[in-house]
Amino acid sequence: MSYVTINKLSKCFGEVTVFEDIEFTIEEGEFVTLLGPSGCGKSTLLRTLAGLDKANKGEIWVDGVDITHTQAQHREIGMVFQSYALFPNMTVEDNIAFGLKMKGISKKDAKEDLQKMLALVELGGKEKCHPHELSGGQRQRVALARALIVKPRILLLDEPLSALDAKIRKNLRQQILDIQKELNLTTIFVTHDQEEAMLMSDRIFLMNQGEIVQQGNPEDIYTKPVNEFVASFMGNYNLISAETAKHWFNINSNNKVAIRPESIYIKDAGRQYADHISSPKLAKIISHQLLGNVIRYNLKVENEELTVDLLNRSSERLMPKGSSIELLFNLNEIQPVGV
């Protein structure tokens, strides 16, 4: 049996259903992500797992025990909030030791644990500070330490990086991953950022409107979207109509066909391409965006508009608006999607 099993879990607020019949399992030590646009029910699902919201139906099993009706304070589940939720009246040390204090362990006995935790989140020397004296990243590390010190069975992370700026987010992301691997901690992470989800997760549960629409490892979710929603959420997929697909690639499909922006090539004269990169089409550049290491071109091909990502090698190779070019498609990576 899996470490965590969710069985037909449903939650509604009055008339409004937040999620219905959610089912999944998580193995011990796994890092899974609930990914989805805001309002898809991912945060409420996380809160229901934590026991902060009551489920209307269904069961939650952890390590062979049904905890559906266990109160939050007895679930032994740790959680890190987007807002940090540090206790502003307490020092870093007291914040981290709070969980132990609730267990009746005095600060003196907890000293070793406390030092270990402070070292783990690299906050040594800050134990006497108050939360308002710390930066956002430091605060979130205190919150992490506070959740970890009681040795939770599951760690829940509710968009813990969303309030931080890019550089700190990157560092903390790695730090969370390192700690998670080191402690072999079963972790459920909630985010609306697909890039973050792909970078961090062993498995992703992609949610939309209270349902899990696709689950799997990041590679599969990215390269094999099951429907239009996944395709448009996971990357900047080009979705072309079934008729165009038939006409261009001789692909028979009832639904739209997805092409990733990086599986389209702009043909360089004199370069040899593999056999599966073919189906040349003439296109016109409508506009381009510089994304740093990638340039994204918006193109017009017959009646379809396409996005193509190219590596940004040098500014001389930047093609101006209105240029006519020839496209090639990686035929192995073109696939129909469900609705």
Next chain:
Amino acid sequence: MGNNKLFIHKSVVYSVITLLFTPILTTFIYSLSSSWGATILPDGFSLKWYSALLTDPRFIDAFGRSLFICISALLLATVLVLPMIFVVFYYYPKLDKIMNLLILLPFAVPPVVSSVGLLQLYAESKFQLIGTPWILIATYFTIALPFMYRAIANSFTTINLKDLIDAAHLLGASTTKAFLLVILPNLKKGLLASLFLSFSFLLGEFVFANILVGTRYETLQIYLYNMRQTSGHFTSALVMTYFAFIFFCTWLASRLTRGNTQ
């Protein structure tokens, strides 16, 4: 030009301060002068009015009664209002709007009207309430309510109540423990500020005290009123003592609240 503007600002500020301080200052000088009749300057200075006041057992008693009533009313308010606001904010946040209307009621009705209303209501009750300090404590509680509710509610909005309680729950705390250990310490500032504000307001309250209780339970303000026929120097000394006490309380309040933020 910058200096010129600064000069205008400064002169406005200092004129207002002078204007506000003149009556207090003259009262203070008057209370210190032995007699001050038809001359521009007082005949001499002495502390005799203060010593007369501070040795008057009637003053000491009135002061004690006022303290008793104010502190009891504020204790009652704290014990009732704190958990009430917590319940409002944590369980029924929508009630906050209604509460904001309700707490204004004691202010919407002029004290004279509500005190006459209270007289009528309780004149024929089985328990003798009119003329006792108990009715005054209850009335003062309603007056303190708006100050306390607003100040504490503000403190509640500055903390992330829901997440803090959730975090405490997940770390194994019960709701009561979470309130006592996590929420209450963060309200201390707002609570203290509102207590001192209400305290100085209630200590100077006269209308309710006069109509509901009057001379049967002489508070500080009633005592001042009853002394109005005696020497002006004496009442000036009384007013100055009262001021000094309020000043002391305000200073204490700012000291305590500053001590918390550090």
